[in-house]
Amino acid sequence: MSETLILTKRWGTKDSATLASYRSAGGYSSLEKGLGMAPSAIVDEVKTSNLRGRGGAGFATGLKWTFLPKDVRPRYLTVNADESEPGTFKDRYIIEHDPHQLIEGIALTCWANDIHTAYVYIRGEFARQARILEAAIAEAYQAGIIGPKLLGKADFPLDIFVHRGAGAYICGEESALLESLEGKKGYPRLKPPFPAVVGLYGKPTIINNVETIANIPWIVTNGGAAFAALGMGKSGGTRLFCVSGHVNRPGVYEKPVHYNLKKLIMEDCGGVVGGRKVKAVIPGGSSAPVLAGDEIDVSMEFDALKAAGSMSGSGGVIVMDDSTCMVRALSRIAKFYAEESCGQCTPCREGTPWMEALIHKIEHGHGHPGDVDKLAQMANSIGGQTICALGDAAAMPVQSFVKKFRAEFEQHIHERRCPFGEHAWGKTQESRDAVVGGMRA
Amino acid sequence: MPNSDLRSPGAWRDLPAERVQRFDAELAPILKRYPDDRKASAMIPALRIGEHLFGHLTPEVMALAADRLGVSPARAEEVATFYVMFFTKPKGRHLVELCTNIGCSLTGADRIFEALKRKLGVENGGTTDDGRITFREVECLGSCGTAPAMLIDEEMVERVTLEKAERIVEELK
Numbered sequence: 333m334s335e336t337l338i339l340t341k342r343w344g345t346k347d348s349a350t351l352a353s354y355r356s357a358g359g360y361s362s363l364e365k366g367l368g369m370a371p372s373a374i375v376d377e378v379k380t381s382n383l384r385g386r387g388g389a390g391f392a393t394g395l396k397w398t399f400l401p402k403d404v405r406p407r408y409l410t411v412n413a414d415e416s417e418p419g420t421f422k423d424r425y426i427i428e429h430d431p432h433q434l435i436e437g438i439a440l441t442c443w444a445n446d447i448h449t450a451y452v453y454i455r456g457e458f459a460r461q462a463r464i465l466e467a468a469i470a471e472a473y474q475a476g477i478i479g480p481k482l483l484g485k486a487d488f489p490l491d492i493f494v495h496r497g498a499g500a501y502i503c504g505e506e507s508a509l510l511e512s513l514e515g516k517k518g519y520p521r522l523k524p525p526f527p528a529v530v531g532l533y534g535k536p537t538i539i540n541n542v543e544t545i546a547n548i549p550w551i552v553t554n555g556g557a558a559f560a561a562l563g564m565g566k567s568g569g570t571r572l573f574c575v576s577g578h579v580n581r582p583g584v585y586e587k588p589v590h591y592n593l594k595k596l597i598m599e600d601c602g603g604v605v606g607g608r609k610v611k612a613v614i615p616g617g618s619s620a621p622v623l624a625g626d627e628i629d630v631s632m633e634f635d636a637l638k639a640a641g642s643m644s645g646s647g648g649v650i651v652m653d654d655s656t657c658m659v660r661a662l663s664r665i666a667k668f669y670a671e672e673s674c675g676q677c678t679p680c681r682e683g684t685p686w687m688e689a690l691i692h693k694i695e696h697g698h699g700h701p702g703d704v705d706k707l708a709q710m711a712n713s714i715g716g717q718t719i720c721a722l723g724d725a726a727a728m729p730v731q732s733f734v735k736k737f738r739a740e741f742e743q744h745i746h747e748r749r750c751p752f753g754e755h756a757w758g759k760t761q762e763s764r765d766a767v768v769g770g771m772r773a
Numbered sequence: 774m775p776n777s778d779l780r781s782p783g784a785w786r787d788l789p790a791e792r793v794q795r796f797d798a799e800l801a802p803i804l805k806r807y808p809d810d811r812k813a814s815a816m817i818p819a820l821r822i823g824e825h826l827f828g829h830l831t832p833e834v835m836a837l838a839a840d841r842l843g844v845s846p847a848r849a850e851e852v853a854t855f856y857v858m859f860f861t862k863p864k865g866r867h868l869v870e871l872c873t874n875i876g877c878s879l880t881g882a883d884r885i886f887e888a889l890k891r892k893l894g895v896e897n898g899g900t901t902d903d904g905r906i907t908f909r910e911v912e913c914l915g916s917c918g919t920a921p922a923m924l925i926d927e928e929m930v931e932r933v934t935l936e937k938a939e940r941i942v943e944e945l946k
Contacts, residue, residue, distance in 0.1 A: 418874045418913040451806075456817075456858045457914050459927045493806040498817050498856035501912065515816030515842065517855035533811055576876040576917030583918045618875055618913075648917070650875060664878050668912055674855075758881040768918065 336562055338550045338570050339543065340586040343429040343768065349464055351471040354432035360477060362549035366440045367486045369552075374444035378548065380556030382568030384589075386422075387412055387504070387541030388617065388646045390634040392566070397445055399528035400536045407447045408532040410513065411438060413454040413461075413542045414497060414504035417617035418668060419648025422572035422584050423542035425768055427454075427461040430546070431468035435492065437545035439478060440552055442490050445538060449491050452542075453509050456498040466494050501672035505720045506539040508674065519676045520720035543572055563589040567633050575601050577651035578608070583767035590633035597628065597651055601767075608653040612736070616645025618665050619725030621732035625654075642732070657752035658737040659744050662729060663691045669726035677718040683710055684726050691730075699745035707741075708734050782846055785837035792826050793837065799826075800841060813842045816852045820859055829860040857911070858927075865900040865907035867945045870924040871938070873910040876917030885921060885938050886910055892939060906945060 347353045354360070366374055379394030400407055411434070415423040426434055438450050454462050469478070469492050476484035478492055495513055497503050503512045507521035510532050531537020547569055551559045560568035571589045573596060576582045580602035587596065593615055597603065604610055610625040615632060621642040623630075630640045637644045652661060670684035687710050693699055694707075707730060715727035734741060743751055785793065799822045800815065807814040819838040820830060827834045835849035842849075853859045871889065873882045886897075889908060893901050898909045916922035919931035925941060 415915050416913060419876055419917050420913075421915045421917050421919075424915050455915070456856070457911075457924060457927070457929070460929060491806075495806070495814075496817065496821075498821065498852075499858035499911075500856050512817070513814060514811070515813035515844070515852065516848070517851050533808065574918060576920060577879045582920075650879075650917070652879065656879070661875060661879075664873070664875050668874055671912060758878055758883050 335587075336570065337586050339426060339430070339433070339546055339572060340584070340768075342433075343425065348429050349431055349468060351432055351468070351475060354430070359432055360436055360483070362553040363436050363439050363443075363477070363483060366443055366552045367482060371444045371446060374440060374552060377551055377556035378444070381547075381551045381559035382556075382563060382566055383544065383547055383551065383559065384567050384634060385541055386543035386547075386571065386647065388417060390567075390644065393540060393544055396528065396540070397441075397538060399526065400445060400538065401529055404536050405446070406449065406535055407445060408535055408537040409438065409442055409445070409447045409450040410506075410509065410532060410537060410539045411450060411452040411542055411545055412504060412506065412509060412539055413452050413458070413465075414509060415458075415542070415646075416455055416501040416504050417619065417646045417648055418665070419574060419576055419614060419617050419650040420646040421574045421576070422647060424458055424461050425584055426542055426546050426572075427458075427465050431465050432472070433549060434465070434542055434546045435468060435472050435478070437548035438492055439482060439490060440548045441538070441540070441545055443482065443486075443488060447538070448489050450493070451513060451532070452492065452494050453503070453513055454494060454496050455503070456496055459496075462494055462496050469494065500674070501668075502674040502720070502722060505722065508720065509539065510537065517674070519674055520722075522719055564631075564633055565590070565635060567635070571632075571647055573632065573647050573649055575649045575651065578605050578653040578656070579603065579651050580605055581767045585767070587632075590631045590636065592629065593623075593632050593637075593649070594629045596632070596649065601651075604651065604653045606653075608655065610651060611654040611656055612652045612658060612661075614648070614650040614652075614729070616643045617648035618650065618668065619728055620645045620648075621728050622658075622736055624736050655752065657695070657750055657757065658733055658740050659691065659695045660750065660752070660757060662733040663688070663695045665729045666691050666726070669722065673722060673726070677720075677723065679714045679717040680723040680726065683714040683723075686710055687714075687726070687730055694741055694744050695750055697744060697747070697749040699741075701745060703745060704734060704738060704741045782836055782840060784833045784846070785840055788827070788833050788837060796822055796826055796837060797841065813844050813848065815842055816844075816849065817856070820849065820853055824859060829863050831861075835861075863900075865904050867906045867926055868924070869906050869908045869942055869945070870911040871908075871933075872912065872914045872916070872920070872922045874913040874917075876913065877921035880920045881935075882921035882933075885933060885935050888935055889938055889942060893942065906942060908942075 383393040384390045503518040508518035512518045527537045666688040670688040711727040711730035823834040836846045839846045839849040900907045
């Protein structure tokens with residue numbers, strides 16, 4: 333294969349989660365190299381690499397690291413493994429198939445930023461992944477890779493702890509994650525101050541997504557410029573794209589960060605089941621604005637998708653075929669945000685259930701003329717009005733579905749029923765094989 | 774007389790001593806992960822241990838977690854009621870959870886959801902009459918590529934079909 337694979341290269345190889353397997357493939361040689369470099373030189377390489385956060389916001393990782401105040405200690409690293417954005421399922425596979433790559437990334441990140449304690453906040457539902465990661469961390473302690481001395485020689489203690497959540501989408505929001513890690517309910521904090529300045533226990537804290545951190549060893553080994561060259565513009569490297577919905581081969585695909593969305597769906601994923609047409613694609617997790625089927629010939633690079641009116645967010649690509657009722661799809665998405673609103677800000681707490689109820693009403697043929705405008709108005713009065721981005725995340729699907737598929741909403745109201753009926757929804761597709769990093773899941 | 778007033782920090786003393794000891798033994802290594810003055814960080818792990826040992830999070834169990842972490846029982850209740858994986862009411866011997874979010878819904882989860890409710894004779898969140906199974910729908914489990922997905926007693930089962938789901942719930946004792 334001519335494509336460069338950074339994250340999925342070892343997935344599916346025998347015992348890939350073990351230290352022995354990781355070492356035999358050259359694992360921890362990057363940490364060896366990093367320990368011979370000045371910490372600031374590693375930060376520079378990460379800046380040069382154009383690595384951008386893979387959790388959703390796409391913020392420049394190296395730049396984020398430089399926001400740590402110079403003279404405050406201790407500093408903390410928290411790795412966000414709360415993967416909960418509907419349509420996103422990549423971090424779990426990094427942990428399942430190559431946890432030592434993540435651990436090496438954590439060690440390098442801590443060395444580069446003078447951090448001695450890292451917490452991996454993993455969502456509560458990932459019980460198995462938490463066990464796999466804890467076993468890998470135990471191996472790393474046992475082998476003297478982490479613990480009192482890095483790689484058994486550098487006078488640099490490092491502890492890595494797994495902290496398992498208990499079921500709350502909001503805890504993927506970085507400041508809610510910190511609250512949760514401090515033993516509280518997950519209410520997002522007002523920003524500024526940003527976590528880099530006032531984070532965990534009030535101390536400077538870096539929060540990066542699992543996939544982001546797992547890229548660090550490759551960058552240290554091959555240099556930031558080589559990573560940047562794999563991407564385009566201000567986005568370097570490859571990315572894990574998660575494809576779900578009505579495609580023939582759903583799964584996780586590692587592709588250059590600017591890969592074409594249509595190519596991913598039609599070629600890599602083998603197109604839509606039954607040869608049907610693509611009606612709509614949500615390109616970056618359920619909160620990303622939806623694209624109509626004729627809008628998908630676009631690069632998935634952060635800025636390119638933004639220019640196309642959506643966002644590449646967490647890399648979760650949800651494909652819907654031409655039998656899909658868009659009102660019903662939105663109804664389910666709206667239900668999710670209503671369920672997961674933490675309740676702190678009134679517009680989101682009150683507005684998300686209102687939107688859910690109105691969409692539900694329209695879907696079941698009880699809508700009134702004017703309801704579509706009312707719905708758009710509700711979404712507009714949530715977006716931008718809340719402490720954290722969940723309000724926007726709830727508003728964006730509503731705004732975009734109404735904009736792109738307005739006629740379908742009107743049709744429901746006019747005909748006083750769902751024109752698609754029950755029979756078309758939720759085709760069982762058990763015959764499909766999911767492809768995860770080039771292997772069958 | 775048992776003291777079940779949540780606001781009473783000493784309510785945990787009504788719990789069976791043997792299980793309180795086990796709670797403390799399981800909590801001790803976890804406490805080492807957090808700074809000495811930040812033990813409250815262990816609230817989620819402590820409540821998880823408590824629920825596992827005592828069945829569900831009663832006011833007494835919440836008071837126990839709060840006592841060991843040096844915070845008020847209200848802090849424990851706040852956490853216990855915020856996170857969906859915690860139960861403050863009794864649940865069945867097994868917890869069966871089905872994702873019905875968009876990826877699973879697009880691939881047939883709604884039909885499985887309706888069928889399992891019928892089969893078990895429960896509404897969403899209900900427990901079977903024999904106390905065997907509590908069943909509910911949950912939000913995205915991060916298995917959209919291998920949808921539909923379920924959690925059976927916190928263990929993930931993927932690429933679920935109606936037949937597979939029915940077989941699984943039949944086999945739970």
